[in-house]
Amino acid sequence: MIRKRLCGLFVLTAMIVMALPLSGCQSKGADEPAVQENTKEAVPAADVKSGEAAAVAGSESQITDKEISFTWLHHLREEGKQAWVQYLVDTYQQEHPNVKINVELQTTDNYMTVLKTKVASGDAPMIFDLEPVYLTEFQMAGHLADVSDVDGLQNFDENLLVEGQREGKQVGVPLDANGFCAFYNKEVFQKYDLKVPATISEFKEVCETLKDSGVTPIAVGFSEVWCMRRYSDIYTDVACVAKDKDWFTNKMNLSSKFEDDQAFKDAINMFMSYQDYWGSDPYGTKWNDAMSEVATGEAAIAICGSWTIDGVLGINPEAQLGAFALPTSEEPSGAIMELKPGNSFCVYNSQDADMLAVAKDFFQFMCSQESAEYYAVNAHGITGCNIDIETLDALNDITAYEGDQLYVMSGVNGFTSEYQDIVFETLQSHAINGSFDVDAYCADLDKQFASLN
Numbered sequence: 001m002i003r004k005r006l007c008g009l010f011v012l013t014a015m016i017v018m019a020l021p022l023s024g025c026q027s028k029g030a031d032e033p034a035v036q037e038n039t040k041e042a043v044p045a046a047d048v049k050s051g052e053a054a055a056v057a058g059s060e061s062q063i064t065d066k067e068i069s070f071t072w073l074h075h076l077r078e079e080g081k082q083a084w085v086q087y088l089v090d091t092y093q094q095e096h097p098n099v100k101i102n103v104e105l106q107t108t109d110n111y112m113t114v115l116k117t118k119v120a121s122g123d124a125p126m127i128f129d130l131e132p133v134y135l136t137e138f139q140m141a142g143h144l145a146d147v148s149d150v151d152g153l154q155n156f157d158e159n160l161l162v163e164g165q166r167e168g169k170q171v172g173v174p175l176d177a178n179g180f181c182a183f184y185n186k187e188v189f190q191k192y193d194l195k196v197p198a199t200i201s202e203f204k205e206v207c208e209t210l211k212d213s214g215v216t217p218i219a220v221g222f223s224e225v226w227c228m229r230r231y232s233d234i235y236t237d238v239a240c241v242a243k244d245k246d247w248f249t250n251k252m253n254l255s256s257k258f259e260d261d262q263a264f265k266d267a268i269n270m271f272m273s274y275q276d277y278w279g280s281d282p283y284g285t286k287w288n289d290a291m292s293e294v295a296t297g298e299a300a301i302a303i304c305g306s307w308t309i310d311g312v313l314g315i316n317p318e319a320q321l322g323a324f325a326l327p328t329s330e331e332p333s334g335a336i337m338e339l340k341p342g343n344s345f346c347v348y349n350s351q352d353a354d355m356l357a358v359a360k361d362f363f364q365f366m367c368s369q370e371s372a373e374y375y376a377v378n379a380h381g382i383t384g385c386n387i388d389i390e391t392l393d394a395l396n397d398i399t400a401y402e403g404d405q406l407y408v409m410s411g412v413n414g415f416t417s418e419y420q421d422i423v424f425e426t427l428q429s430h431a432i433n434g435s436f437d438v439d440a441y442c443a444d445l446d447k448q449f450a451s452l453n
Contacts, residue, residue, distance in 0.1 A: 063361050064354040069100040073118070073125035075111040077288070078307055079314030080379035087374050092362050099358055101127075108226050112417070119143060119348075126350065126359035127366075129343040132163065133414050135172050138346070144171035145347040145356060152367040155386040159410060164344035172344025173367055176375065177382045178305040179323065179398035180234045180338040183312070186320040186393075188215060188300040196324045198332035200270075207277040210300050217277035219299035221287030222428065229424040231303045232271045234326055238336050239267040242407045248414050254453055258442035265438045268427070270328065272436045283432050287311075295319050305340075309394050310380045323397040325405065337401035339408045341384070422448045 072089070076082055082105070089101045104125065106114050112134065118124050130138060138144050147153075148170040153161060156173065164172030184196075192213055197203035207217035221227040240263050241247045250256035258264055279285065279299065291308065293299035295316035302308050303326065312319050325335040347363050350356045365371060372385035380392055382399075391399070415423065423445060430441045 063096075063357045065098055066354065067098050067100075068355060068358045069102065070126035070355060070359055071102045071104055072127035073104045073106065073111075073115055074127075074129065075106050075108045077105070077108070078310035078379065080310040081307070081375075081381075083378045084371075084375045087378075088362075088366060088371060092365055096358075099362070101362065109224055124348045124350070126348045126355065127345065127363065128348070129345045130172060131343055131414075133416050133420065135164065135344050135346070136166060137417070139166040139169075139171050143349055145349040145360065146171060147173065147347055147360060147363060150360060150364045150367055152364055152369070152385070155369060156367075156384050160341050160384045162411060163341040164346075172346045173363075174341040174344050174384050175366065175372070176342040176379075176384055178307065178340050178342050179382065179395075180230065180237075180305050180340065181323050181325050181398065182218075182301050182303045183294070183306075183308045183321055183323050183394060184301045185294050185297055185299075186322045188297050189322075194300075196322070197327055198324075198335050199327045199330045200334075201330060203327045204274075206300075207274065211277060215297070216279040216293060216299035218274060218279075218301045218303060219285075219290035219293040220278045220282045220303070221285050221290040222278075222283045222431075223285055224287050225424050225428055227287050227290070227304065228428055228431075229420075230305055232268065232424075232427065234303070234338055235267040235271045235328065236264060237338055237409055238328060238407055239263045241409065241412060242336075245412050248412070248419075251449065252415065252419050254450060258445045258449075259439070261442070265442060268441065269438050272431060272438075275431070275436075283428070291315060306381060306395065306398060307379075309392065313380060321392070321394040323394040325401060333404060335405065337398060337406050339398070339406065341410060418452060419449065422452075 072085065074085060076085060085103055089103060093099055093101060115125070115128055124143070135144070144166075146169040150170075150173075153170065153173065160174055160177065161170065163174050164170055188194075188210075189196075192209055192215075194206050194209060195202075197206050210217040220231065240261070243263070244250070247256070251258065275282070279293075287304075288311070290299070290302055291311040292315050294302045294308075295312045302312070306323075309321055312321060325337040328334040328336065345363070345366060347356070347359050350359070367385065369385055369387055372383040372387045373389065375381060376383050376387060376389045380395070382391075382395060383389075414420070426444055426448065427441065430436060430444070
């Protein structure tokens, strides 16, 4: 049951990890009624009862009946998430025939460039989502509407909502949470009699067996920089950020250097130690191709966020997936599952009062339990809204971790976009050469960070 488990995770974080003022909260950001055999058909918009849709979509609100058209810009590439987007749009437009919602999909790497360009040119989308670092940036620029008055937020865990709060206002809502870990094809593991690894040695033994059997152990899509980021972050978050909530800030203000950070070096070296298992062309492979390899059994493992589940099932609905935490030591307790709130969905702070009112009314529908149930069933993810739903095996594997084997990153100030780009573009440039020198990489990072101060 997603809600009960998720609520417990975030409450645990609030008590043990940190408590920050609202203006400094941040994290990063994806991701079922009962599901049989890992699949369930999408519920068509036409199946929604008219009265239910009207109530959820906010038809009782005092909004204009004049013609309104606006854009929802997103980068949700997985089939189930796109079905969720279209379901919300179709349902709302059915109940509000005067409203036209244009859906625009961008690639992950292009998304922020397109969003910023549209805002700067006066063509801002009314609905979009932001990682915490951009949430702060957009809030400071006055681009985000206050959605504190949106009905339905009472169904979200307070420790999840805090991710979307800035300067005492709710300017974004994380509609989901993501587990960051290894997702594996259970049929491949069964075929080669492999057990879920809990230590570094066990993980590398699994990878060697797969490689010797002609199966790519770990499918990666490093032609897209964000894939390298999401994978390597798991190691550095656990090794560095979990022990120091100011880790990112200290690097940006130069009070801490990468060259002197042995925990960071060890984490990056551990990440790079698996490069022999990344397939024949890791830096020429796209993420969709990596998921396809796992979906078809050409590869056994993909390491990323829990949106991977929906992506793989969109390619092969019969795929049987499991999940496990990345081992970081020779002790089983060193396998730590990471959970993060998803991106915050936002409403643009338009000066057109009617446009803003309609967009917030639609946003209220996005935050509803009906929306969450559809998302859980079709996007196979962990929802932030209070619903009572059974999960898939891979999601059950994620929520099974607790105590010291669980790290929930909530309320952490991450790198701003400029610093973040440096870290991962530099990592890719150093890693792509074949031989990797972590000291040279760290020295390069320190030099580039210093140039921004």
